[in-house]
Amino acid sequence: MTPSLQSxxxxxxxxxxxxxGGVMFGVHAHDAEAGExxxxxxxxxxxAFIRISSDNRITLIAKNPEEGQGVKQSLPMIICEELDAxxxxxxxxxALSDESKYGRQFAGGSLSTPMNYDNHRRLGAAAxxxxxxxxxxxxxxxxxxxxxxxxxVSHNASGRRSxxxxxxxxxxxxPVPDLATVTLKDPKTFRLLGKRVPGVDNRKIVTGKPLFGIxxxxxxxxxxxxxxxPVFGAKVVSANLATIRRQPGVKHVFIVEGxxxxxxxxxxxxxxxxxxxYNAKTAREKLQVKWADHPTxxxxxxxxxxxxxxxxxxxxxxVVRKDGDVDAAFAAAAKVVEAEYFYPFISHAxxxxxxxxxxxxxxxxxxxxxxxxxxxxxxxxxxTMGIAPQDITIHLTRIGGGFGRRLKNDYMAEAAWIAREAGxxxxxxxxREDDMRHGHYRPAGxxxxxxxxxxxxxxxxxxxxxxxxxxxxxxxxxxxYIANYLLETSTLTHGIPTxxxxxxxxxxxxxxxxxxxxxxxxxxxxxxxxxxxxxLTPAVPSVEGDAFSAERMRxxxxxxxxKSGWGTRTLAKGRGLGVAxxxxxxxxxxEVVEASVSARGEVKVHKAWVAGDVGSQITNLSGAENQCQGxxxxxxxxxxGQEITxxxxxxxxxNFDAYPLLRMARSFPVEVHFxxxxxxxxxxxxxxxxxxxxxxxxxxxxxxGKRIRSLPIGDQLG
Amino acid sequence: MPISLTVNGxxxxxxxxxxxxxxWVLRDVLNLKGTKFGCGIAQCGAxxxxxxxxxxxxxxxxxxxxxxxSITTIEGLSATGSHPVQKAWEQLDxxxxxxxxxxxxxxxxxxxxxxxxxxxxxIDAAMQNICRCGTYNRIRDAIRLAARGAAAGATSVGAxxxxxxxxx
Numbered sequence: 001m002t003p004s005l006q007s008x009x010x011x012x013x014x015x016x017x018x019x020x021g022g023v024m025f026g027v028h029a030h031d032a033e034a035g036e037x038x039x040x041x042x043x044x045x046x047x048a049f050i051r052i053s054s055d056n057r058i059t060l061i062a063k064n065p066e067e068g069q070g071v072k073q074s075l076p077m078i079i080c081e082e083l084d085a086x087x088x089x090x091x092x093x094x095a096l097s098d099e100s101k102y103g104r105q106f107a108g109g110s111l112s113t114p115m116n117y118d119n120h121r122r123l124g125a126a127a128x129x130x131x132x133x134x135x136x137x138x139x140x141x142x143x144x145x146x147x148x149x150x151x152x153v154s155h156n157a158s159g160r161r162s163x164x165x166x167x168x169x170x171x172x173x174x175p176v177p178d179l180a181t182v183t184l185k186d187p188k189t190f191r192l193l194g195k196r197v198p199g200v201d202n203r204k205i206v207t208g209k210p211l212f213g214i215x216x217x218x219x220x221x222x223x224x225x226x227x228x229x230p231v232f233g234a235k236v237v238s239a240n241l242a243t244i245r246r247q248p249g250v251k252h253v254f255i256v257e258g259x260x261x262x263x264x265x266x267x268x269x270x271x272x273x274x275x276x277x278y279n280a281k282t283a284r285e286k287l288q289v290k291w292a293d294h295p296t297x298x299x300x301x302x303x304x305x306x307x308x309x310x311x312x313x314x315x316x317x318x319v320v321r322k323d324g325d326v327d328a329a330f331a332a333a334a335k336v337v338e339a340e341y342f343y344p345f346i347s348h349a350x351x352x353x354x355x356x357x358x359x360x361x362x363x364x365x366x367x368x369x370x371x372x373x374x375x376x377x378x379x380x381x382x383x384t385m386g387i388a389p390q391d392i393t394i395h396l397t398r399i400g401g402g403f404g405r406r407l408k409n410d411y412m413a414e415a416a417w418i419a420r421e422a423g424x425x426x427x428x429x430x431x432r433e434d435d436m437r438h439g440h441y442r443p444a445g446x447x448x449x450x451x452x453x454x455x456x457x458x459x460x461x462x463x464x465x466x467x468x469x470x471x472x473x474x475x476x477x478x479x480x481y482i483a484n485y486l487l488e489t490s491t492l493t494h495g496i497p498t499x500x501x502x503x504x505x506x507x508x509x510x511x512x513x514x515x516x517x518x519x520x521x522x523x524x525x526x527x528x529x530x531x532x533x534x535x536l537t538p539a540v541p542s543v544e545g546d547a548f549s550a551e552r553m554r555x556x557x558x559x560x561x562x563k564s565g566w567g568t569r570t571l572a573k574g575r576g577l578g579v580a581x582x583x584x585x586x587x588x589x590x591e592v593v594e595a596s597v598s599a600r601g602e603v604k605v606h607k608a609w610v611a612g613d614v615g616s617q618i619t620n621l622s623g624a625e626n627q628c629q630g631x632x633x634x635x636x637x638x639x640x641g642q643e644i645t646x647x648x649x650x651x652x653x654x655n656f657d658a659y660p661l662l663r664m665a666r667s668f669p670v671e672v673h674f675x676x677x678x679x680x681x682x683x684x685x686x687x688x689x690x691x692x693x694x695x696x697x698x699x700x701x702x703x704x705g706k707r708i709r710s711l712p713i714g715d716q717l718g
Numbered sequence: 719m720p721i722s723l724t725v726n727g728x729x730x731x732x733x734x735x736x737x738x739x740x741x742w743v744l745r746d747v748l749n750l751k752g753t754k755f756g757c758g759i760a761q762c763g764a765x766x767x768x769x770x771x772x773x774x775x776x777x778x779x780x781x782x783x784x785x786x787x788s789i790t791t792i793e794g795l796s797a798t799g800s801h802p803v804q805k806a807w808e809q810l811d812x813x814x815x816x817x818x819x820x821x822x823x824x825x826x827x828x829x830x831x832x833x834x835x836x837x838x839x840x841i842d843a844a845m846q847n848i849c850r851c852g853t854y855n856r857i858r859d860a861i862r863l864a865a866r867g868a869a870a871g872a873t874s875v876g877a878x879x880x881x882x883x884x885x886x
Binding site for chain 2: 067068069070196197198199201202203205206207208209210211212214215217223248276277278279282349350351352353398399400401402403429431432622623626627629630631632633634637655656657661662663664665667669670
């Protein structure tokens with residue numbers, strides 16, 4: 001029997017032969033051409049994302065890395081909804097890194113939901129249709145008379161029912177429906193999606209089971225530390241290896257030359273491998289390394305500020321957008337405001353330090369990694385070590401916080417290299433200081449802003465010169481909403497490793513833009529929330545490459561106005577409300593913060609309100625609310641005190657004593673509301689973060705009259 | 719140097735350098751991976767365990783300093799998650815990445831032993847652990863839920879699986 005396979009534009013169902021003689025019926029999404037079909041006797045296992053045993057055990061595969069964003073339950077929940085299985089009886093299994101089976105697997109860009117929502121529905125629906133067809137065939141009744149619930153097919157007219165397990169063997173022999181045309185549920189009939197569903201690993205987390213990369217144990221494993229140059233990328237000239245070799249427990253010590261000059265690959269350093277991590281780290285305290293000179297040693301935080309200022313006075317490298325004539329508009333305006341905004345390098349500070357375990361054996365590598373990007377990790381290791389990608393197996397562990405840090409795979413290249421040199425399995429664990437001083441930091445940014453309002457208080461001109469890294473995207477609001485508009489950038493080239501940090505670009509840009517809009521609202525004598533609504537009216541039609549919808553943003557602004565009691569309640573003395581909005585990662589978020597500042601200048605956040613629009617369906621309401629609350633805490637934490645400063649090409653801060661993370665006593669309630677709109681569901685890991693920082697700074701202005709234009713807030717209010 | 723400890727109710731002897739922090743003895747010698755390494759300088763609290771019933775940061779304590787003492791880790795609270803604080807954490811879906819939560823739970827259990835019905839100020843003062851994901855709203859709610867459970871007499875906060883180490 002050959003099921004008909006029709007491919008839609010990206011994915012199709014494929015029936016695969018099982019090595020060893022069984023049969024899988026496969027809901028198997030990938031981009032290849034139609035595969036071979038084989039079948040045989042039961043037992044079988046359905047494959048790729050769904051596995052149903054004859055005793056009705058249902059296993060769903062979670063394809064993407066779990067870093068706390070909740071994707072290990074949310075993606076399988078989507079399959080489960082359409083499959084009509086019973087979530088409480090489902091087992092979720094983390095996939096290996098295998099692009100040929102699962103397609104692209106990564107945790108980044110809040111893309112798991114938009115990239116997989118529709119496809120995962122179809123995977124579940126196709127399996128359900130096959131099980132229904134199996135029951136129809138077995139009972140000789142029309143499929144239309146059958147219903148499904150809790151992993152059972154029922155024929156109400158005859159009272160017959162069968163579990164999915166009982167039907168699985170027959171289902172495996174049936175044609176696989178075309179994913180593109182398979183019938184999906186009416187979302188109004190969803191039983192699971194949109195509910196609050198606890199994390200699948202919760203029991204293991206609260207009982208301390210080994211889940212994370214740092215918990216991996218491999219027989220015969222040794223432990224490694226790796227010392228790199230404090231000036232990013234400098235090579236080793238010499239090191240006291242003989243002394244280190246004599247330290248207790250040390251098995252190997254060697255210099256790693258590094259490969260290439262990229263800051264996100266294998267950097268030069270000294271590896272120490274010992275029987276315990278404690279012994280490796282203790283030996284490292286005696287390590288003395290002479291590092292080669294490196295040009296980055298001439299760069300510092302002050303150098304950055306001075307260079308940015310100089311660049312701002314010169315012609316821009318690039319004009320991103322130009323409308324009307326800003327200079328003429330400034331000359332004719334009723335009021336002109338100028339301001340400089342700055343945000344610093346910050347560290348991801350994942351609570352689980354970077355780590356990786358690797359075993360090189362017989363030309364092949366096995367890797368256990370808390371990585372957000374396993375497939376590029378495999379390519380990096382392959383290139384670094386000259387090992388074919390197919391000889392590298394990557395196990396995905398739970399990730400103790402990602403926030404974008406683990407989009408890079410430097411720790412993976414290091415562990416793989418050290419394990420091959422050592423000839424035994426090795427677990428590399430960075431110290432906190434390694435982690436904080438060898439980050440891929442959120443890039444610092446400088447915005448030189450000028451804006452103007454006319455006599456009626458309308459925003460008529462806006463100029464933003466941004467000095468940032470070339471990779472940053474600056475196609476942001478308020479472009480297209482102001483008649484005279486100029487956005488231009490200057491490039492500042494430097495040697496500090498940078499990368500994506502939760503809501504990259506947006507997490508700094510929103511601070512500058514929404515702070516400056518607030519300044520203009522006050523200059524215009526307008527209510528800051530109404531000023532924003534006015535700015536978004538009338539809506540400008542979306543254009544190619546800019547999907548921003550003013551209607552959706554107005555919707556969340558109106559919602560947060562209502563929920564926060566904006567303009568309708570009397571605040572306690574000394575308190576202020578601030579509002580901000582931002583569109584990123586396909587999500588629309590407007591947020592209000594209520595804050596006060598003590599006589600000593602200490603900021604107290606009393607509460608935050610979040611209004612979000614991520615489309616027609618929240619997958620897991622518990623996870624979505626948790627992401628909003630965490631995003632607000634994260635943003636405020638960064639705004640209050642976080643900064644990585646650079647001195648002589650080195651990151652200064654090394655641990656949480658110098659780089660404060662917000663704790664319980666400074667935390668605050670976060671009230672979350674979603675506006676459900678008829679748009680494709682989008683992700684929740686990032687878009688709630690950017691507005692909270694300007695909302696906080698705008699609240700501080702409302703409370704004190706002091707405008708925060710430079711982050712972190714630190715002691716500026718003292 | 720052999721050092722004797724009682725870990726989760728079981729007498730144990732380890733032969734390690736006396737300066738080795740308790741954290742690494744637990745993780746790499748006794749293979750109790752629930753207690754986490756976060757900072758190594760007693761700042762973040764991911765390594766919190768109970769020493770004679772009180773919460774301590776095990777990354778900063780040399781194992782020789784706790785010779786002969788009783789230590790409880792997250793694994794010793796209850797193997798099945800039946801402790802009321804663990805149940806509250808699970809029920810309210812507190813965790814995001816989950817890395818800090820063993821330390822948070824150990825700190826919360828100790829708080830609820832000394833304050834059966836903690837105020838917000840008590841919670842602020844006791845809960846000094848860092849949660850990088852920012853789950854503080856739910857941690858606070860879970861502590862209240864566990865306290866209410868205990869107050870209602872449904873379960874004893876200090877109890878299940880816990881008394882064998884002499885803490886409760």
